[in-house]
Amino acid sequence: MNCTIVILGATGDLTKKKLIPALYNLIKNKKLEKFIVVGVARDRSQNILEHSKKFIKNLDSKTFNILKDSFHYFSANFQNKASFVNLKKFILDLEKKNTLPGNRLFYLATLPTHFEVIANQLGEQGFNKKDNCWHRVVFEKPFGSNLKSARLLNRGVQKVFKESQIFRIDHYLGKELVQNLSILRFTNIFLEPIWNKKYIDNIQIILSENFGVGDRGSFYDKYGALKDVVQNHALQLLALTAMEKPSSLSTKVIREKKLSVLKKTKLKKSVFGQYEGYKKENGVKPNSSTETFFSGEFQINNSRWKRTPFYILTGKNLKNKLVLIHVEFKKLPCGLLKGVCDFIPNHLTIEIQPKEGFHLHINAKVPGKKDIKPVKMDYCQSCVEPNSPKAYENLLLDVFQGNKSSFIHAKEVETSWKIIDKIKKQTIYTYKKGTIPPQANVILKKDVRWHLDVD
Numbered sequence: 058m059n060c061t062i063v064i065l066g067a068t069g070d071l072t073k074k075k076l077i078p079a080l081y082n083l084i085k086n087k088k089l090e091k092f093i094v095v096g097v098a099r100d101r102s103q104n105i106l107e108h109s110k111k112f113i114k115n116l117d118s119k120t121f122n123i124l125k126d127s128f129h130y131f132s133a134n135f136q137n138k139a140s141f142v143n144l145k146k147f148i149l150d151l152e153k154k155n156t157l158p159g160n161r162l163f164y165l166a167t168l169p170t171h172f173e174v175i176a177n178q179l180g181e182q183g184f185n186k187k188d189n190c191w192h193r194v195v196f197e198k199p200f201g202s203n204l205k206s207a208r209l210l211n212r213g214v215q216k217v218f219k220e221s222q223i224f225r226i227d228h229y230l231g232k233e234l235v236q237n238l239s240i241l242r243f244t245n246i247f248l249e250p251i252w253n254k255k256y257i258d259n260i261q262i263i264l265s266e267n268f269g270v271g272d273r274g275s276f277y278d279k280y281g282a283l284k285d286v287v288q289n290h291a292l293q294l295l296a297l298t299a300m301e302k303p304s305s306l307s308t309k310v311i312r313e314k315k316l317s318v319l320k321k322t323k324l325k326k327s328v329f330g331q332y333e334g335y336k337k338e339n340g341v342k343p344n345s346s347t348e349t350f351f352s353g354e355f356q357i358n359n360s361r362w363k364r365t366p367f368y369i370l371t372g373k374n375l376k377n378k379l380v381l382i383h384v385e386f387k388k389l390p391c392g393l394l395k396g397v398c399d400f401i402p403n404h405l406t407i408e409i410q411p412k413e414g415f416h417l418h419i420n421a422k423v424p425g426k427k428d429i430k431p432v433k434m435d436y437c438q439s440c441v442e443p444n445s446p447k448a449y450e451n452l453l454l455d456v457f458q459g460n461k462s463s464f465i466h467a468k469e470v471e472t473s474w475k476i477i478d479k480i481k482k483q484t485i486y487t488y489k490k491g492t493i494p495p496q497a498n499v500i501l502k503k504d505v506r507w508h509l510d511v512d
């Protein structure tokens with residue numbers, strides 16, 4: 058792949074922690090051949106590459122030097138037209154020197170407030186079209202902060218770039234086990250016939266973290282768990298889990314299937330929480346009412362799922378760093394074996410992180426006895442594939458190849474915001490670090506518990 062990668066907001070955490078390590082791995086795995094990277098930020102003094110070293114696993118100096126030789130700093134003020142005039146000259150000179158054709162990826166790793174102005178500046182410099190080359194622009198989340206702002210942003214950006222050039226990222230869609238979800242569902246004949254309200258009792262989507270807001274307090278305080286994680290990651294997981302079978306895995310078909318689920322999704326019950334000590338975090342308002350915990354029951358009003366609860370739970374400073382989708386099947390009536398009724402319903406747990414894999418609990422006879430016990434059939438992908446590509450590697454590669462199937466379309470963003478905008482915040486319960494607010498248990502059906510540990 059021959060291209061110029063321009064990272065705007067190059068001194069931010071995302072660049073250091075995710076983008077540079079992803080580029081490093083792509084170079085190492087020979088997925089990037091001829092390229093340059095231009096790191097654009099206001100502050101030129103920071104050595105971005107040095108700062109990102111500690112986030113690169115198994116760093117070898119040969120690969121790192123290739124990255125170093127292709128990395129160029131450029132200092133700019135995003136509001137200033139002259140900065141972009143100079144940036145254009147800088148890029149053209151580098152491309153000439155490196156005999157690059159002019160395929161360009163602009164990665165907006167900036168605060169969302171800069172998105173529109175940067176898109177306009179890029180457009181003014183003609184960075185939205187060139188014969189025989191591609192220009193693609195990647196937007197980090199959050200894309201808007203409600204339906205109105207997302208709509209305005211979409212309109213603004215679409216005035217400069219065609220939808221086919223716009224890549225709205227949700228890095229969860231680049232995670233291996235999320236990419237595996239459709240394969241698991243649609244290539245295993247035993248799953249599809251039972252993937253519906255008749256056989257599934259409830260589905261849980263858990264995104265739990267065992268740390269607080271860290272140095273992102275001032276950003277997080279404006280968003281909270283609902284806008285930071287539910288609007289995007291959690292609703293995308295819900296849409297992929299619940300969507301109808303697509304006729305192909307093409308961008309357009311998947312997007313339509315996800316969209317029709319989102320259009321029918323709405324919240325039934327919810328509980329909000331804030332961890333003890335949150336108000337004292339750096340950048341957080343002392344009287345903040347921002348939630349760091351959300352749990353809710355969503356319903357999808359279609360014939361496949363009517364009245365099946367989709368529970369979402371997410372929060373900071375909970376017990377574990379754990380992301381999973383837990384599918385609990387219905388309990389069979391106990392007519393078969395007289396007196397043996399207490400067998401556990403089957404469940405399938407798709408673990409997205411930290412372990413990658415899935416396991417199915419089915420019932421078996423205890424040898425030598427009449428009793429029944431659940432046994433676990435386990436696929437641990439991270440045990441057999443410890444170096445599977447990370448989300449940002451998969452997604453950057455998709456952008457280079459122009460594959461939009463793991464990116465979010467304008468309509469999906471807007472439909473997700475519609476769901477979120479309707480949610481009214483109620484009481485915010487304080488919870489101790491390492492726990493969840495006890496009220497969160499009350500929204501579950503009888504006999505259901507949150508799946509916050511892996512069996």
Ligand code: BG6
Nearest residue numbers: 198228229266285286290380410
């Ligand atoms: C980000 C959120 O989108 O996802 C963060 O802004 C959250 O608050 C992060 O910590 C979780 O991502 P991951 O890949 O570490 O699960």
